[in-house]
Amino acid sequence: MLFELIRxxxxxxxxxxxxxxxxxxxxxxxxxxxMFLSYLLMAGLFxxxxxxxxxxxxxxxxxxxxxxxxxxxxxxxxRYFLQKLPVIELESLLHLPISKHKIMHMLLGxxxxxxxxxxxxxxxxxxxxxxxxxxxxIQGAISWLGTVVFISWTLHWFMxxxxxxxxDGLIGVGIVFAILLLGGGSTYMGWFNLGExxxxxxxxxxxxxxxxxxxxVLCGAGYYMAxxxxxxNAYLEDLSDEEEVRFVNQSVGFxxxxxxxxxxxxxxxxxxxxxxxxxxxxxxxxxxxxxxTIFYDNPAYQDxxxxxxxIFVGIFITGIFTIQYGQLFLSWNSSYFxxxxxxxxxxxxxxxxxxxxxxxxxxxxxxxxIPYVYYGWKFLLIHxxxxxxxxxxxxxxxxxxxxxxPKPMDLNKGAMFNYExxxxxxxxxxxxxxxxxxxxxxxxxxxxxxxxxxxALGTAGVIGILFFNKLATININRVLKNRFExxxxxxxxx
Amino acid sequence: MIKITELKKQYKExxxxxxxxxxxxxxxxxxLVGNNGAGKTTLFRIMLDLVRATYGVVEIxxxxxxxxxxxxxxxxxxxxxxxxxxxxxxxxxxxTLRKIYGLSEADLHLHLAKFTEFFNDEITGKKKYIRDLSxxxxxxxxxxxALMGNPEVVxxxxxxENLDPSSQIRLKKLILHEKETSQVTFLISSHDLNxxxxxxxxxxxxxxxxxxxxxRDRSAMLAELDAYFTG
Numbered sequence: 202m203l204f205e206l207i208r209x210x211x212x213x214x215x216x217x218x219x220x221x222x223x224x225x226x227x228x229x230x231x232x233x234x235x236m237f238l239s240y241l242l243m244a245g246l247f248x249x250x251x252x253x254x255x256x257x258x259x260x261x262x263x264x265x266x267x268x269x270x271x272x273x274x275x276x277x278x279x280r281y282f283l284q285k286l287p288v289i290e291l292e293s294l295l296h297l298p299i300s301k302h303k304i305m306h307m308l309l310g311x312x313x314x315x316x317x318x319x320x321x322x323x324x325x326x327x328x329x330x331x332x333x334x335x336x337x338x339i340q341g342a343i344s345w346l347g348t349v350v351f352i353s354w355t356l357h358w359f360m361x362x363x364x365x366x367x368x369d370g371l372i373g374v375g376i377v378f379a380i381l382l383l384g385g386g387s388t389y390m391g392w393f394n395l396g397e398x399x400x401x402x403x404x405x406x407x408x409x410x411x412x413x414x415x416x417x418v419l420c421g422a423g424y425y426m427a428x429x430x431x432x433x434n435a436y437l438e439d440l441s442d443e444e445e446v447r448f449v450n451q452s453v454g455f456x457x458x459x460x461x462x463x464x465x466x467x468x469x470x471x472x473x474x475x476x477x478x479x480x481x482x483x484x485x486x487x488x489x490x491x492x493x494t495i496f497y498d499n500p501a502y503q504d505x506x507x508x509x510x511x512i513f514v515g516i517f518i519t520g521i522f523t524i525q526y527g528q529l530f531l532s533w534n535s536s537y538f539x540x541x542x543x544x545x546x547x548x549x550x551x552x553x554x555x556x557x558x559x560x561x562x563x564x565x566x567x568x569x570x571i572p573y574v575y576y577g578w579k580f581l582l583i584h585x586x587x588x589x590x591x592x593x594x595x596x597x598x599x600x601x602x603x604x605x606x607p608k609p610m611d612l613n614k615g616a617m618f619n620y621e622x623x624x625x626x627x628x629x630x631x632x633x634x635x636x637x638x639x640x641x642x643x644x645x646x647x648x649x650x651x652x653x654x655x656x657a658l659g660t661a662g663v664i665g666i667l668f669f670n671k672l673a674t675i676n677i678n679r680v681l682k683n684r685f686e687x688x689x690x691x692x693x694x695x
Numbered sequence: 696m697i698k699i700t701e702l703k704k705q706y707k708e709x710x711x712x713x714x715x716x717x718x719x720x721x722x723x724x725x726x727l728v729g730n731n732g733a734g735k736t737t738l739f740r741i742m743l744d745l746v747r748a749t750y751g752v753v754e755i756x757x758x759x760x761x762x763x764x765x766x767x768x769x770x771x772x773x774x775x776x777x778x779x780x781x782x783x784x785x786x787x788x789x790x791t792l793r794k795i796y797g798l799s800e801a802d803l804h805l806h807l808a809k810f811t812e813f814f815n816d817e818i819t820g821k822k823k824y825i826r827d828l829s830x831x832x833x834x835x836x837x838x839x840x841a842l843m844g845n846p847e848v849v850x851x852x853x854x855x856e857n858l859d860p861s862s863q864i865r866l867k868k869l870i871l872h873e874k875e876t877s878q879v880t881f882l883i884s885s886h887d888l889n890x891x892x893x894x895x896x897x898x899x900x901x902x903x904x905x906x907x908x909x910x911r912d913r914s915a916m917l918a919e920l921d922a923y924f925t926g
Contacts, residue, residue: 205794209780216782216824292777296743297795298768298844437745 202299206307213290234316238323245324249332262333266403267396269349272321274380276353280317280360281377287312287361291435305431309424312361313354321353322346333407341407348406351416358423362430374484456557461546465554466561472533473558476612479526479533486522486562490569493518497576508651511580512642512658513635515587516595519567523559523596524634530555530603531680532610535691542684552677556596563591582652586659590638593665597672598633604680609691696721696880697742697848702751704737704904712737712904714751719882721847724874726895727884728920733901735884736774739850742882743772755848768796771846773837773854781826785818785836788825789843796844803843809872810839813865830857838866842873848880849873855887863887867894888924892917 244251252261287308294304325346334342367373383395406412456463456470473479496514517524531538534551541547567588573580641661646654665672680687697719704712712734719725727735740746742753744760752759755766772778780788793803807819817832818839825836834857841849854870855863871894873879885891891898898916900908900923908923910916 202795205791209783209791212787213780213782290777290780292745293780295745296767296770296772296774296778297792298764299795300764436747437740 202303203307206294206299206304207311210311238316238319241320241323245327248324248328262336262407263400263404265328267394267400269403270396270399272324273352273356274383276321276356277360277380278377280356281364284315284317284357284360284364285312286364292437295435295437301432301435305428305435308431309358309361309428313357318354318357321350325349337407340410344410344413345403345406347413348403348416351413351420355416355420355423358420358427361427362423365430365434456561459553459557461550462553462557465550466557467554469533469554469558472612473526478610478612482522482525485525486566489517489521490566493570493573493576493580497573497580509639509643509646509654511583512587512638512654515580515583516591516634516638518570519563519584519588520591520595522562522566523591524599527555527559527596527599528603529607529610530600531607531687531691533612535607535609536612538688538691542688548680548684549677552600552680553673555600556673559596560592563588563596579651582655586655586662587638589659589662589666590641591662593662593669595634595637597665597676598637600676601679602633604676604683604687607687607690696723696756697882698754698757699742700752700754702741702753703749704734704741704746705749710904712741714738714906717899717906719880722874722878722880723897724870724881724883724895726891726898727882727901728886728888728891728898729901729907730924732903734904735901736852737904738901739772739774739852739882739884743770743774743850745774768844769847770850771841771843771848772850773834773841774850774852776830776833776837779825779833779837779840782824784822784824785828786820788836788840789819792840792843798844806843807839809842809869810835813862813869814839815862831859831862834858835862838869842869842879845877846879848882850882852884853886854883855885855890863890870894888917888920892920 248265249261252264256264291304295301329342329346330339333345337345363373363376367376402412456466459466473483493514496510526533534541541551544550567584570584571581573584638658642654642658644654645657697717699714699717701716702712702714703710727738729735737746741748742755742760744753748761752761754760755770758766760766780791783791789803789807793800798806807814810818814835818828818835825833828836834854838851838854841851854866858866867890870881870883874881881894883891883895892913895916896911896913898910898920899906900910900920908919910919
């Protein structure tokens, strides 16, 4: 029976209408995974050497033990962002005489086959058998390695439970932030050294197998927790639970001044707020507001050719939402695209409404980024210039590319590493995004100075804004011209 | 056969279903009627343990459906197209079910032979995925699937909907035949009063989650239902 379920899963992925695309994506991701894993393997092989360089004169085992907790914190973070929840079409199986236990075991088991599961193994195996093995014998090495790996695997099961339980709720995000703060903050700020507190446990693991057994039990308990949670929630209502209308009066008042386009912008805003995927994008823009802190304070970027990086940062800070949301321009409305086709001027107002919304959020991002003045007035200028460029030029470029063979999309799925709705155009879009601002900026910046470049960028943006209607009409006409193709491709099943 | 006691389904404050007691004996053809939102589908879903009951118990042959799973072997159901594996062809789907129910090829062949007329040459032997079938044909696949493996109870939600008139008549024949020969208990919800009164021995009228009437007199059923629905 288990075999039958697995076979069905295979058939399903082969026959998905997006199979060719998902194969491409899978190959691309697989390639990335292999690349990362081989980097990790290298890091693992040279871990001892690396530690020797980082902490000169200290015992590398001690250093590693007190650093392990940070590995697990990082493990927690990337699992939170990358680990996919296993999904299955439960509705089509629940009424059949297959026990729920079997379905859930298969589901959880499948989730375990992931590159994430072997990261700890790859990174620490060489160290365990060379360095620890030398000092504590082969048994110590196995016990230590086992402890580390089982903790990582416990996190795997824990995350399956955690993400399902607190899915995209504020509590979940809060907990993740707290953990981040706890880990990074405590040591950095010098409240207490988390590494030193936990280190004895790993030291103990080298001489005794009790920690190994303890973590083994912990891993089992984690599996059981995830399993029983999934089992108890294997009901239709939990799968497709009707979200409460939490944001009832969330219309953005000032949109209503823009007529029908404003009305549609309001609709679009509701769409964003009421769907997980788009909400993730909104949150991402909030995160990206902090992007500058990495660069603006960094001495490596202060002068010389590297300072031109700031343009890129500015484009991202003021335009991340335009880029992210805009690159799936019409896919967001794929399930009811015909609604707009059957209205008078529906498409025109849809496109204009989207512009309105993207611009408003871009303005908001710019305003929120003003505190970067703290690092210098230069940054305000950069943000202003890139904002103008985003509003005047980029938005049209992105839209132009996005409406080239748009793909339908299911709004109710998560966003991270979900390539639904993403076609070749969306992958290619990254190129003009990186190149376009520099095309205008660099000549001036190199011939004169940075400020001349910024002025050019800003001027280009202002010109774009002045000709806004002209530029928008190009895109509107493009949608109108391709409307039959677009609407028929949206009607295809995902 | 089936016993429901003190069943209640609540979403927050709103009670969408409230059935104090309901017993359905073996080989009864049980009809469920009611306007939209009366709770027909919810009742079926709770009986099949697809949705949790807030209070109360549903028992099929003495087994609480939310505690055990053995009853699934003897229960067939088709409520909506999500119950099908849409990425298989109809033939493959029947083959998959054959394995799940542990039937032989001959069993399956015999079973599908009963549906030859009903299928009208549009289901089996076609290289078409279930997801690409029309709504009527989806229903046919689902109904044939629900009747697989000699079930003792069969749940059908709106079986006549989307079917063409000849298929509706064939389906009625099929249901009556199964009931006669295999003593199958049918639970059927429908908006089509003519069909449902024709085949059902008993009809339950639901309104806003409550049992309004339990009609057992076949001669008076249609008139009473007509009176209710015309308001």
